[in-house]
Amino acid sequence: SYDDAAPAELADRRVLTVSSFFKRAKRLDLFFAAAARLNEQLGGVAFRLVGDLDLHRLELLCRMNGLPRSAVEPIGRSHDVRTHYLASSVFALTSEIEGQPMTLLEAAAHGVPQVAFAIAGLED
Numbered sequence: 001s002y003d004d005a006a007p008a009e010l011a012d013r014r015v016l017t018v019s020s021f022f023k024r025a026k027r028l029d030l031f032f033a034a035a036a037r038l039n040e041q042l043g044g045v046a047f048r049l050v051g052d053l054d055l056h057r058l059e060l061l062c063r064m065n066g067l068p069r070s071a072v073e074p075i076g077r078s079h080d081v082r083t084h085y086l087a088s089s090v091f092a093l094t095s096e097i098e099g100q101p102m103t104l105l106e107a108a109a110h111g112v113p114q115v116a117f118a119i120a121g122l123e124d
Contacts, residue, residue, distance in 0.1 A: 007111025008086045013045040016088035016112070018081060018103045019095075021054040029061060031094040035072075036065035048073040050084050085110035098122060 015035065019026045028049075035047045047067075049058070053076050062069045075084065085091070091107035093116040100121060107114045116122050 008088060010089045010112070012087065012089050013042065014048055014088045015045060015090045015092050016048045016050065016084055016107075017092045017094070018050045018084070018106075019093075020052040021057055022052055025095055025097045027094040027096050031092060032061040032065045032067060034092070034094070036067040039067055039071050045071065046073055047071055048075060048084060048088065050075045050078050050081060052077060081106065082110065085112050088112050090115060092116070093122075095119075 015038070017028070017031055019028060019031075021028055031047075035045075039045050039047075049072065053074050055074060058072065058074055059069065061067075062072060078084065085107055088107075089112070091103065091112045091114045093101060093104060093114065095101065096117065096119065098116075098119060098121060104114050104116065104122065
């Protein structure tokens with residue numbers, strides 16, 4: 001639902017990504033690498049993943065990047081993504097190929113700042 005509800009709070013240190021572990025172009029490996037660096041620099045940041053998950057791969061990516069598993073909140077598939085946008089302070093998109101990603105539009109509709117690679121179409 002994209003009604004006129006209040007925008008996201010932005011106060012929590014929660015980074016959201018809505019993606020799929022099963023599509024290589026989504027580059028969740030880069031999400032975990034960036035998450036580990038951010039966690040090391042700031043601490044107390046929660047990383048929430050919404051979408052198709054592979055929990056074994058999630059554990060592996062945490063270990064490979066030195067990211068504490070406790071910093072990652074694997075949500076899995078959700079029909080209530082609105083709740084997750086509203087509970088986030090930043091939205092991260094690590095895809096290396098995109099057309100017009102709905103997730104960036106959804107994050108913007110909820111007032112959540114977005115971080116993404118500089119690839120064709122995303123700046124628009």
